Each structure stands twice: as C-alpha cells, then as structure tokens.
Amino acid sequence: MKYYCCVLLIFFSACSYLPEAEFILPETVEVDYRPDYIHFYHRDAAQVTNGVALVFYPGGLVDPHVYRDWQAKLVSQNPHIQVFSLRVAANLAVFEANKGASLVKKFKNINQWYVGGHSLGGAMASVLVDNERNMFAGLVLMAAYPAESNDLSDWQGKVLNLYAENDGLADTTTIKSKARLLPPGVIINKQSTLDFVAGQTYNALIFGGNHAQFGNYGQQNGDGIATVSTEEQQEVIIDYLEKFLK
C-alpha cells in the first residue's frame, strides 16, 4: 500500500525539465507546433523525393522542446530529413508508446521512417518497433535500451545505439549488458565510414558526454559530470544521425 501511495505521489507531483538555453531557429528550418508533436522540416523539403523522417520520444519527465537545438540543426543541414518530436501525456512516453505509428499513417509522402528516443523515450521507441516490426527502417537509442519484454535481437532493421561516457543514469555497463536485446552489434566511432546495414546494431560511445546533454535542460539529478559541452555532444549526435538516416 505504501508503495502505491509513493508512486501516486511521484506521479502527481513530478516536475518536467524545461529547455534551458534560448533557442534560435535556423533560417532554413520551419517548425509546426501541433498538440501531439513538434514537426521540424527544411524549407526545401517539398522538393525532396527521398524524404526520411525521425519520430522522437522524449525522456521521462522531459519537455519535448529540450531536444529542439540538435533537431533543428540536423534538419537545417539535411533537407531530406524531417523530425517529429512527440508530445506525450505527463511527459511520460510510457503512456503513449504507440503514438509514433499514427504519424507514419498520416504522412504518406515520407519514403523511410526511423524511430528513436532518449532514455525512457528510447525504451518506448523499442516497444513501438517490437509492436510494428515492418514500419521502421531503423531505431535510434540515446542513453536507452529496450525492456526485457521487447527483445529485438532478431529484428531486421538497423539500430544506432548512442551512449555517453559520463552518463550517471544509463551507464555504459548497463547499456552493454542490454546489447543482447538488440541485433548483433559493432562498435563505431566518429571516423567510421561504414554503411549502416539492416539487422545490425551500431554502438557509439560519446566521450565526455552525459545523460542530460542529449537535450538542453541543465544538470539532471543523479547524472554524471560531462567533460564536453552540450554543443560538442550534440555535434557528435548530429554527425552520427546524418550518416544513419539515409
């Protein structure tokens, strides 16, 4: 009984992280704020024929706008990429794990769909991939891993598994121990020039990074201290995503 009371208290009094830094939208990027998602797309997106979209689940108790800096920058540098940052009830993706599927059905002009998420959002993206095994070409995990009930080891899509050296919440040991739930993996680094192929996991450690710098919301309780700046960590994220989302 005490346990349920504690869960209820946390549930009702939980505070979500808001974006910390002031946001400057790149000139070439358009943003469509909708009740269920924030859509970032390039001004020239209509002229692109091989469009790719990333549906992104926010971390637990994190406002979806905290990821807008790297999402807008990614889109500004890659007109063929669109990002749909999901807005979920109570900022807890666990309540709406299948929400991303509705976007795939709605936007028919996108060639290829990817899904991803940060922390709890990554776990929920894995739930969606497990439920809809043919819907997405790839899965992007940021400081995240699938739950034991979502074994994706035989999934035929490709996985980009990004994790940070100083992450105090999803530490490297935990991430590595959950690798068995993902397709066979290889370790890559910034210099890697390989093609990302289906049925493979690409594990990339971000040196000096931490959990909170996958977004822009300051220091998170329980997180490690980053030895690189938020901008540096997110440059690495963008670099990997540009290669992966093709």
Add this chain to the structure above:
Amino acid sequence: MKQGRFILLILCFSLHVSTLTAQGLELGLRNQYRISLGMELAPSWTGLALEAQWAFPLLSDQYELLIGSETGISALSSYSTLRTGLRWKFIQKEKSRIILDWNLLNGIALFRPNSLYEFGSEIGIGQQWQRAGRNDFSYGLLLRFSTIPGYAEISPLYYQTMIPVYFRWHFNKKAPHERG
C-alpha cells in the same frame, strides 16, 4: 524546492480551512480529457487529478462557497492549483441534487528548474446522491480552460481546454440533531 514549498503551503492551507465551519469535506478523483491545445482541436486522454475541497453554505441552502486544492496532470505538465468557486444546487430532490460548479484556478505547472504560474476557470454540471447512513457521492462533467503564460516563450501552444470527469465523496458534517 520552490515546488515542494508550494505544495506544502497548499496542504497547510487545506488543513487550516478544514478546521473552519465547512459544511463538509469533498475528496475526488478526476479523469481528464484534452479537447484542444492552443487553437487546435485534439481530443485525447491526458491524465488524472486528485482534489480536495470544502463547501461552505452561502446565503441559503441553494448555494455553497467552494475552497480547495487539486493536483494532477494536464496536456502540458503536472500541476498543483488552488480553487475557489461557487456551487448552485438548482434542482433538489429527496435523494439527489443537480449541481452546477464554477471555479477559478490559481496554481503552478510543475517544471524544473522553475515552475510556471498557471491559471484558469472551469464550469460543470453534476449529480449528487444522498445515501442514508453513508457518505454522499457525486459525479459530473466540467469544461475547463487553463493557461500557462510563461510557457508561451517555449511554444505557441500554452493554453488548453479539457473535459474533466469527476467522482467525489462527500464527508458532510452532521447536523446537531443527527449527532444524537
């Protein structure tokens, strides 16, 4: 920490109010449905809320002053709010009443590093059942508008309309002749 202090303040306020001459304490659970966020219609389930309020007789048997607090989840965040309102029991029968509640809301949307001020209003209709020897029970439907002005710096979608469905238990004080 500011949020914690605010919640503590709400609890202290609530306990203090309970010692006054309220007609009774009402505890409720709300199931909330989003109707719109910003100007766009977007119906969906958005969360739950817990509420506690005290009803004070006002002028006649027909009206009550409502003071209470509520904590729950809306389309944008978790929140804690104080409520002040009026109740009109416009149809009273032997075992049931049809009630119209109107509340003003003043509170905070729970964010880090700083929570944001949230205010709004709601109006709704319900039915209260009087049960012999047991606590009264009521249920109803509200239409609620709320806004978080500070969130406008982040998104143009900073105001919302919801339909909360509530269930309340009424712990009414007994009249002197009922106390035996």
